Amino acid sequence: MLDVKGLAKAARAEGGPIEIEKQMTLPWTDAFRISLRNVTLRLGRAAITAAGVVLGIAFLASVWTSKVVVEGLELSQEEAHRRQVEAVQTAAGVEEEAGTATEVVTAEEKANRAARQAWLVIMSLLVCTVGITNSMLMSVTERFQEIGTMKCLGALDMFIVRLFLIESILIGLLGSLVGVLIGHLIMLLVFCIKEGWDTPAKMDWAAMAVYMLVAVAIGTLLSLVAAVGPAVRAARMPPAAALQTEI
Amino acid sequence: MAKITCPSCGYEIDTPGIVTVCPECGADLRGVMEEVGHQREEMMATIARDDSVTTHEFIVRTRGLTKIYVMGEVEVPALRGVDLDVRRGEYLSIMGPSGSGKSTLFNMVGGLDKPTDGTCFIEEVDMAQLDAFELAWLRCRKIGYIFQTFNLIPVMTALENVTLPMIFAGMGTDEMMERGRTLLDLVGLGDRLHHKPYELSGGQQQRVAVARALANAPAIILADEPTGNLDLQTGKEIIDLLKELNRESGVTVISATHDLKMIDVSDRIVHIRDGEVERIEQRADLELEIGTLGSEHVTD
Numbered sequence: 262m263l264d265v266k267g268l269a270k271a272a273r274a275e276g277g278p279i280e281i282e283k284q285m286t287l288p289w290t291d292a293f294r295i296s297l298r299n300v301t302l303r304l305g306r307a308a309i310t311a312a313g314v315v316l317g318i319a320f321l322a323s324v325w326t327s328k329v330v331v332e333g334l335e336l337s338q339e340e341a342h343r344r345q346v347e348a349v350q351t352a353a354g355v356e357e358e359a360g361t362a363t364e365v366v367t368a369e370e371k372a373n374r375a376a377r378q379a380w381l382v383i384m385s386l387l388v389c390t391v392g393i394t395n396s397m398l399m400s401v402t403e404r405f406q407e408i409g410t411m412k413c414l415g416a417l418d419m420f421i422v423r424l425f426l427i428e429s430i431l432i433g434l435l436g437s438l439v440g441v442l443i444g445h446l447i448m449l450l451v452f453c454i455k456e457g458w459d460t461p462a463k464m465d466w467a468a469m470a471v472y473m474l475v476a477v478a479i480g481t482l483l484s485l486v487a488a489v490g491p492a493v494r495a496a497r498m499p500p501a502a503a504l505q506t507e508i
Numbered sequence: 509m510a511k512i513t514c515p516s517c518g519y520e521i522d523t524p525g526i527v528t529v530c531p532e533c534g535a536d537l538r539g540v541m542e543e544v545g546h547q548r549e550e551m552m553a554t555i556a557r558d559d560s561v562t563t564h565e566f567i568v569r570t571r572g573l574t575k576i577y578v579m580g581e582v583e584v585p586a587l588r589g590v591d592l593d594v595r596r597g598e599y600l601s602i603m604g605p606s607g608s609g610k611s612t613l614f615n616m617v618g619g620l621d622k623p624t625d626g627t628c629f630i631e632e633v634d635m636a637q638l639d640a641f642e643l644a645w646l647r648c649r650k651i652g653y654i655f656q657t658f659n660l661i662p663v664m665t666a667l668e669n670v671t672l673p674m675i676f677a678g679m680g681t682d683e684m685m686e687r688g689r690t691l692l693d694l695v696g697l698g699d700r701l702h703h704k705p706y707e708l709s710g711g712q713q714q715r716v717a718v719a720r721a722l723a724n725a726p727a728i729i730l731a732d733e734p735t736g737n738l739d740l741q742t743g744k745e746i747i748d749l750l751k752e753l754n755r756e757s758g759v760t761v762i763s764a765t766h767d768l769k770m771i772d773v774s775d776r777i778v779h780i781r782d783g784e785v786e787r788i789e790q791r792a793d794l795e796l797e798i799g800t801l802g803s804e805h806v807t808d
Binding site: 282286287288291295298299302303406407409410411412413414415416417418420499500501502504 | 615618620621622640641642644645647648649653655657659660661662663664672673675676677678720723724
């Protein structure tokens with residue numbers, strides 16, 4: 262019943278100052294458990310932060326889905342066109358010029374479209390990052406007292422940073438998974454309605470899967486990057502200042 | 509004091525000490541109470557870590573401790589050269605009106621902020637010489653903090669709050685859980701282990717905070733206005749708990765307060781005014797004064 266081990270560990274000193282050791286434990290498993298708890302129990306706050314990721318990544322996913330779908334449709338159209346041309350050629354001799362003319366226009370259009378898309382995607386991700394940073398800043402600020410308390414209990418700056426980064430990765434991962442699903446499904450539905458329900462069959466699903474994975478990675482990374490600043494700033498505060506902060 | 513169970517009928521009594529006979533069956537409870545008291549004494553012996561009783565008389569010493577806050581272009585002195593010696597095992601209250609610098613002194617002694625000038629020694633170690641890792645170790649192992657606003661981690665249960673400093677100290681899970689339970693039992697919350705802070709009353713939250721402060725068997729408990737957010741009765745209970753810990757386990761208690769109830773239990777009272785020690789009163793000098801005020805008197 263008695264805990265004598267705690268006593269046995271005491272640093273003993275005779276005469277001089279006591280022996281000061283260095284502090285450095287927060288096992289990853291414990292850090293993960295605490296962070297996960299923070300996300301699940303502060304679901305409202307986490308949802309607001311995640312919403313930024315969801316929106317940004319949903320937009321990215323929708324742009325990429327439409328790209329894959331359009332390419333798939335064009336490919337099948339081109340194939341149909343070529344078959345048609347071949348059929349015409351076999352039927353009525355040589356007539357090639359019309360085909361090449363349409364292809365040139367398509368290439369130029371494609372380049373324009375890609376540039377426009379890249380611009381939109383970059384802008385939306387920038388807006389999304391600003392949103393997440395703001396949300397993270399709020400989330401860290403409202404927990405200054407908690408951070409100060411943890412430092413009083415013996416937490417190092419890096420424990421605090423670690424907790425917040427794990428938390429932001431969790432939020433980022435969850436947010437971008439949801440975002441990818443929403444963006445992808447909505448865009449696919451739109452194309453199905455516009456171009457017919459056989460659209461999914463004409464798509465390159467391998468390319469789509471790669472795009473989706475990249476989108477999830479980008480979302481998680483953005484959330485992580487957005488959290489670094491606020492987390493480091495909070496962790497560096499002297500505990501006294503952190504404890505006195507009122508919001 | 510913990511609950512006791514009547515040996516003949518199994519009835520649980522919440523307030524042993526007030527009743528000595530079981531209200532259900534009338535059995536004599538004094539034997540059981542003595543046993544519980546003995547167990548409690550044994551438990552108390554493990555609560556505080558007493559490293560070097562024979563080596564230093566003073567556990568905390570400050571010399572010329574000065575803190576100046578710079579607010580814009582104005583310099584606000586919060587402490588103007590405080591010299592203070594805290595004896596090992598004493599119950600010291602720091603009293604003074606708000607803004608007198610007692611919280612600042614608390615922060616300096618607890619290693620929560622750096623002084624502008626002067627030195628603060630804990631067990632003869634100059635705090636200014638410690639790096640971040642050593643300072644964290646000191647906060648984790650040597651000092652237990654209690655705050656006016658309890659400062660429990662809201663997403664964690666009582667038990668998790670108490671065991672958090674033990675995680676930082678690298679204690680094994682089983683040992684940690686056992687000690688957490690023991691400590692919560694000690695402060696009378698053995699049946700509230702898995703409650704979140706918002707499910708507990710103010711007094712109960714402060715009890716969890718007391719248990720947390722004891723997590724790594726500290727040598728010093730620093731309490732900043734521990735009764736400030738509690739009603740009279742609950743505040744008294746917390747003070748009694750701190751005094752009991754101080755008396756039975758020998759942990760040094762330093763408490764910043766302006767709660768007059770603290771006078772009863774303090775060995776010495778340091779009065780701070782405008783960042784300076786105004787006067788230090790010994791408990792012996794106060795006994796008479798309290799007697800004339802007619803306050804409740806605590807006998808040892």
